[in-house]
Amino acid sequence: MVKSLSALAVGAVLIVPGSARAADAAKTPTFAKDIAPIFQAKCEACHRPDNMAPMSLQTYEDARPWAKAIAARVGGRQMPPWHIDKTVGIQKFKNDRSLSDDQIDTIVRWVNAGAPKGDPKDMPAPKVWADETVWQEAVKLGPPDLIVKSPEYTMPAVAQDAWWRPSVATGLTEPRWVRAIEIRPVGKGARKITHHALARLQQPEDMDPALFTNDPNVAGDGLFMEWAVGKNADEMRPDSGRLMLPGSKIVWEMHYHAVGEEISGHTELGVWFYPRGQEPKHREVLALFNSFSGNSPGARALDIQPNQITTTESFITLRQNARIENFQAHMHLRGKGMSMEAIFPDGRRELLSQVSDFNFNWHNMYIYADDVAPLLAKGTILHLIAWYDNTKNNKANPDPDQWVGYGDRTVDEMGHAWLNITYFSDDEFKAETAKRATATATAAGGQQPQQ
Ligand code: HEC
Structure with a gap:
């Protein structure tokens, strides 16, 4: 009873016209009061000195000259970079950096009103950022158990973007279970030139290849792990881990871009293991599922005609019960979007996730929140659809008159989903599904006040 009354009261404050809140909302937003808190929460991670973005947005003086560009990029949902379609599929992610409709509206109204500064007394305290020269995860877990370094790279002051893929042995002599990973660019200015850095794990595996790929060409290569900068450390879900084997290698992929001064740097991967003898119950693997079929080795059936949308x-039929931990579309310059649907054994279908505005410059990984990561019984079919715009309407398209096929170069195409998957035995899966049902029921009970 008490619960339902307070819920009503909160609702009433929000909707009563003429209330203090309603009057407030109609007022012109100011930088000090309304904008700075949003920028601290959603922009400064990249837009601060010596970081990836071209300008700082920490102070009014920093931000004011960019007001028009901010309205355009924010209003068009290009900034912050988050390309998941907001109108369909799962919307709860661990690493969501997108703006709410209200925040977008506030920013655009602020710019339209001449981007006023407001009362400096309203400014929030500057956001304190963690020291980037130390491992963030070390606060919790101590120094990493293993550090793998990429070779040093020097980016000239002016140059084309570079995608660099050196490979480095991990030096492991026994299998170890991974509980946390962190990636960081190292070197003065390295964060400015490092647009993204991926670390893939390559190792000999004797696992059923169908569990981690539908591409006959990578079947022998083993298992990969992929990480993108912009999200610091990542911990495995409880009782889950990745397995690193002796003979493993880290295959790096760094996207470097020139910023007007010569800068050298490298990237480090810190790995924290579970203690020997304390093995997690579940193994998480990174799966590569192509959005096209290629049934024989060498057949990667991607065939994109000039001046066409393809x-x-x-x-992909899941051979084991699975929890999908994340969704990441990997495409190149013609890539426009990808959707992932589950077709359940009883014929029911559910669209899980869709990227509708793919942008090759951003390798976003969309990590599902704990209570919504799809639990899919074996026999469920993952249905991937990808679309490519090889017309002149695609601004990223270098040449719409080219016939485009599968390939490594960015002017060739790819179209696959990277999915972190935890596979479960039937008993484990039953337990996981039951846990989820209880959690969901409890959450729903909390929202619906009992009379
Ligand atoms: C994950 C990192 C990241 C986040 C978060 C981010 N940005 Fe950016 N932003 C960039 C990078 C990198 C560029 C330059 C490359 C590009 O234009 O895409 C950029 C470019 C821009 C530009 C264009 C600048 C120009 O040269 O015209 C604007 C405006 C902008 N960001 C505003 C914002 C705002 C406002 C936010 C928060 C609401 C935000 N960004 C969040 C990384 C980020």
């Missing part, structure tokens, strides 16, 4: 699709 769609491909694939159907």
Whole structure:
């Protein structure tokens, strides 16, 4: 009873016209009061000195000259970079950096009103950022157990973007279970030139290849792990881990871009292991599922005609019960979007996630929140659809008159989903599904006040 009354009261304050809140909302937003808190929460991670973005947005003086560009990029949902379609599929992510509709509205109204500064007394205290020269995860877990370094790279002051893929042995002599990972660019200015850095794990595996790929060409290569900068450390879900084997290598992929001064740097991967003897119950693997079919080795059936929009699709039957931990679309310059649908054994279908505004410059990984990561029984079919715009309407397209096929170069195409998957036995899966049902029921009970 008390619960329902307070819920009503909160609702009433929000909707009563003429209330203090309603009057407030109609007022012109100011930088000090309304904008700075949003920028601290959603922009400064990249837009601060010596970081990836071209300008700082920490102070009014920093931000004011960019007001028009901010309205355009924010209003068009290009900034912050988050390309998941907001109108369909799962919307709860661990690493969501997007703005709410209200925040976008506030920013655009602020710019339209001449981007006023407001009363400096309203400014929030400057956000304190963690020291980037130390491992963030070390606060919790101590120094990393293993550090793998990429070779040093020097980016000239002026140059084309570079994608660099050196490979480095991990030196492991026994299998170890991974509980946390962190990636960081190292060197003065390295964060400015490092647009993204991925670390893939390559190792000999004797696992059923169908559990981690539908691409016959990578079947022998083993298992990969992929990480993007912008999200610091990542911990595995409880009782889950990745397995690193002796003979493993880290295959780096760094996207470097020139910023007007010569800068050298490298990237480090810190790995924290579970203690020997304390093995997690579940193994998480990174799966590569193509959005097109290629049934024989060498056949990567991607065929994109000039001046056309092309769609491909694939159907992947899950051989084991699975929890999908994240969704990441990997495409190149013609890539425009990708959707992932589950077709359940009873024929029911559910669209899980869709990227509708793919941008090759951003390798966003969309990590599902704990209570919504899809739990899919074996026999469920993952249905991937990808679409490619090889017309002149695609601004990223270097040449719409080219016939484009599968390939490594950015002017060739790819179209696959990277999915972190935890596989479960039937008993484990039953337990996981039951846990989820209880959690969901409790959450729903909390929202619906009992009379
Ligand atoms: C994950 C990092 C990241 C986040 C978070 C981010 N940005 Fe950016 N932003 C960039 C990078 C990198 C560029 C330059 C490359 C580009 O334009 O895409 C950029 C470019 C821009 C530009 C264009 C600058 C120009 O040269 O015209 C604007 C405006 C902008 N960001 C505003 C914002 C605002 C406002 C936010 C928060 C609401 C934000 N960004 C959040 C990384 C980020």
